[in-house]
Amino acid sequence: MNTKYIWLLLTLIGFTACNDIEDVSREEVQVLPELTTGSVDFSSYVAVGASFTAGFTDSALFIASQENSFPNILSQQFAKVGSGDFTQPLMNDNLGGIALGGVQLAGSTVAPRLVFGGAGPVPLATALGRPVLSTTDLAVNNLTGPFNNMGVPGAKSYHLLFDGYGNIANLATKTANPYFVRMASSATATVLGDAMAKKPTFFTLSEIGGNDVLGYALSGGDGTDVITPSTGAVGVGFDATFSYLVTTLTSSGAKGVVTNVPYITDLPHFTTVPYNPIPLDAATAAYLNSVAAYGAYNAGLVQAFAYLVSVGAKTQTEADAEIAKRTISFSASTNNAVVIMDESLTDLTSINPALESMRQATSADLFVLSASSFIGTLAVPGNAQTVNGVAVPLEDKWVLIPSEQATIKAATDAYNTTIASVATSNPNIALVDLNSILQELASTGISFDSFTMNAKLVTGGAISLDGIHLTARGYAYMANKFLEAIDAKFGSNFVESGNVAKAKDYPTNYSPTL
CATH class of the missing domain: 3.40.50.1110 (SGNH hydrolase)
Incomplete structure (x- = not known):
């Protein structure tokens, strides 16, 4: 009887061992190759x-x-x-x-x-x-x-x-x-x-x-x-x-x-600073669009380009396109575009010194990150009519134009x-x-x-x-x-x-x- 049970025990151990081996073989073991340097000497x-x-x-x-x-x-x-x-x-x-x-x-x-x-x-x-x-x-x-x-x-x-x-x-x-x-x-x-x-x-x-x-x-x-x-x-x-x-x-x-x-x-x-971060209420937007602010600038653009067309310096099509690009307009909104200087625009100051080369930004313009803490500040402390990016155009250093x-x-x-x-x-x-x-x-x-x-x-x-x-x-x-x-x-x-x-x-x- 002892011999019989010993034989059965050994048989069971053998089956168990086989099962263990089979279980291990089913596991996915990733074996990575040994690191080699190829043709490079990394000593220095x-x-x-x-x-x-x-x-x-x-x-x-x-x-x-x-x-x-x-x-x-x-x-x-x-x-x-x-x-x-x-x-x-x-x-x-x-x-x-x-x-x-x-x-x-x-x-x-x-x-x-x-x-x-x-x-x-x-x-x-x-x-x-x-x-x-x-x-x-x-x-x-x-x-x-x-x-x-x-x-x-x-x-x-x-x-x-x-x-x-x-x-x-x-x-x-x-x-x-x-x-x-x-x-x-x-x-x-x-x-x-x-x-x-x-x-x-x-x-x-x-x-x-x-x-x-x-x-x-x-x-x-x-x-x-x-x-x-x-x-x-x-x-x-x-x-x-x-x-x-x-x-x-x-x-x-x-x-x-x-x-x-x-x-x-x-x-x-x-790419972080948006081109249109200016919130304005209706009254402020209306003032900025009035003759007392940018309304006069917009009217001056029309007059200046009419003169350039009359002397043959611009075609009417060219004049209309640049007037549209340079016209500044605000609305009662949370996302008005900032006003920027743009040296690529036609220089009109010889015709009218007040007509600086400025326009409102578009999504094609990029702003340096530091502009985020400058836009909206006052150019003249205490004077609410000197807001940088609104009443005062942003200088070239703040923006990358196309x-x-x-x-x-x-x-x-x-x-x-x-x-x-x-x-x-x-x-x-x-x-x-x-x-x-x-x-x-x-x-x-x-x-x-x-x-x-x-x-x-x-x-x-x-x-x-x-x-x-x-x-x-x-x-x-x-x-x-x-x-x-x-x-x-x-x-x-x-x-x-x-x-x-x-x-x-x-x-x-x-x-x-x-």
């Missing part, structure tokens, strides 16, 4: 670029944003295959901004960071309810370069070659950059020179050309910050400068990834043609199409793991509170696009092996008390 990775490369976000650079910069995210993946240390010129705090001798430097790019104030972006000082002074001070705590992350916020293409860009004495003439001053290896160093001093075996060259058009856009195309021409010598024209940067970086056999330039007018900095947008697009297209040509002709270069990525963000949105990101301010998840630079999650997505490009060009398998950034590990918003 150097990142060259501007704000995106540095990790600039929420209108500032600070420790947390630098740690979430896309080059630092990439370096964490490269470390798995023997990459060396990746050094960054970390700021002194998480406040953002730069001071000089205990005095906060003026300007939006060197001020403490923006934070979410409940309804929208606000300065950190507003959220904390107290003044904020950056502890990153050029007079007392500069670092000694060079670094692996050579991202310099605000740098244009030719700035990377300028040997006075890190000289503190040049700050007074605005020919130096405070971010490079604090990280340059010497007062006469260049960004490219310091990058080459790290003897890169692999590099990223990102958003070169972005600031070359961004400065023009941020100033509303008013002429105070011109677009870098495509043509011209090295250090002057974009084409020759970009080619020189790539040639130098690859001169010792290094491989790298470059990016093209996105259409910056797709960014929420230029012709200015076309200028930006033409320059961007020219830059991108050069970048694509350089990448295509050089077997050591891969290309990331940032332009297509931003267009996708702005149109349909992008899925990143279980999250969907778009190009809306505050809520979109990809673009930070300044409306231009990325969030930490946006930089993580950007890092993954670099890894995809490296895999495709050089035969590595970062994506296939699962060695990529995960969306959940990167925030879209930083706390004021960070």
